[in-house]
Amino acid sequence: MHPPMDNLADLRILISNDDGINAPGIKVLEKVARAISKDVWVVAPETEQSAAGHSLTIRRPLRVRQVSRRRYAVDGTPTDAVLLGINHVLKGRRPDLVLSGINRGGNLGEDVTYSGTVAAAMEATILGVPAIAFSQYYGPDQPVRWATAEHWAPEIIRRVTRVGWGRNVLINVNFPDVPHGQVTGIEVTRQGKRKIGDELSERLDPRGDPYIWIGAQRAEDRSTPGTDIEAVTRGAVSVTPLCVDLTDRDTMRALATVFA
Template identity: 75%
Template sequence: MFKPVEDLSTARILVSNDDGITAPGIKILERVARSISKDVWVVAPETEQSAVAHSLTIRRPLRIRRVSRRRYAVDGTPTDSVLLAINHLLKDKKPHLVLSGVNRGGNLGEDVTYSGTVAAAMEATLLGVPAIAFSQMLSPGQAVKWDTAEYFAADIIRRVTAVGWAKNVLINVNFPDLHHEQVTGIEVVRQGRRKLGDELMERQDPRGEPYVWIGAQRAEDRGQEGTDLEAVHRGAISVTPLCTDLTSRRTMQELEKVFP
């Protein structure tokens, strides 16, 4: 079990993301972290790495650029960033907590398998550090309601880290597309179902060559109560524990009958 963080004010906190070191969401999360602790480090991708999932760079060397005091950019993925932070930059004193985000856009349902934001938290979990991923829902063509994440994140961090959880679990938090005063509450819910890539757009480039663009359209199931999708679309903040162990225990039992 990850033990509760008894005193966040003295905890070392690592902040990362998948939108890149200059993204507005990571600046918000850094401010939130600094309101909790004085020992805050930021190690994030040099450029946007959305939907890279849990990719690890192994075919080329990685470069680390010092941006400012306790702030570093990595020319790799979110997984690379967290790995280098914990096992290289902070190896003499590893972080007590990793915060990933705040992502520009939700990470709900099956999104979590593609998400670099969730992957950064997953990498920390695999390295033995408790982690929380944060994402902010948005509407196309409208300003992102960053005030919601900034208003609620610190309280969520304090309340979540006050309890321990299993060492193969990370916490996934999604803020609804509402300003903070409109949020209906904070709910612990399970992962829903939402699949990216149902809309494929076939076009031709200026040279007449065909290409296919994966669209943003998703098939969603918002009607299932108790899921992250249903909660955020009802105006609540969703808190979902995700397990890094993907084993299906039920299927194991069935296969054991076939392979006694």
């Protein structure tokens, strides 16, 4: 277990994301983190890496560019950024906590397997550093309510770090698409079901060659109580612990009887 963190002011915090070093969400998260601790560092992708998943760049060299004091950009994926942030930029003293986000859009249900935001937190977890991923849900053609995330994120960080969590676990947080004063509460949830890719657009390019564009339509279950999707669409902040160990113990025991 990661031990509880009682004095947040003494924490070394590393921030990353998948929307890129100049994204509005990471600026919100920096503001939140700097209100908690004076030792805040940012190592994030140079450009947007949404849906990059937990991909690692191994076929070309990576470049790290210092943007300003304690802020660095990496020309790679969120996983690359966190790996280099922990093992290169901060190799003299590793961070005590990694915060990822705040993502423009929710990371709910099966989104977590595609999400670069979650992947950044996952990489930190694998490297032994506790991590929290943050995402701000928003509706079609609606402005992103960054103020909601900014208002509730500090409370989430304080409460979560007060109890600590397993070394194979990362915390996935989603803020609802409502003004911060209308949030119904903070709920601990499980991963729901929300699959992207049901809408495929088939078209022709200017040369007459066919192509397929994966759309944003999702088949999602908003009605099952206790899930991240149901909570967020109802106006609550969802807090979901995700385990890096994907082993299913029940199936493992069943297979053991077959191969005994």
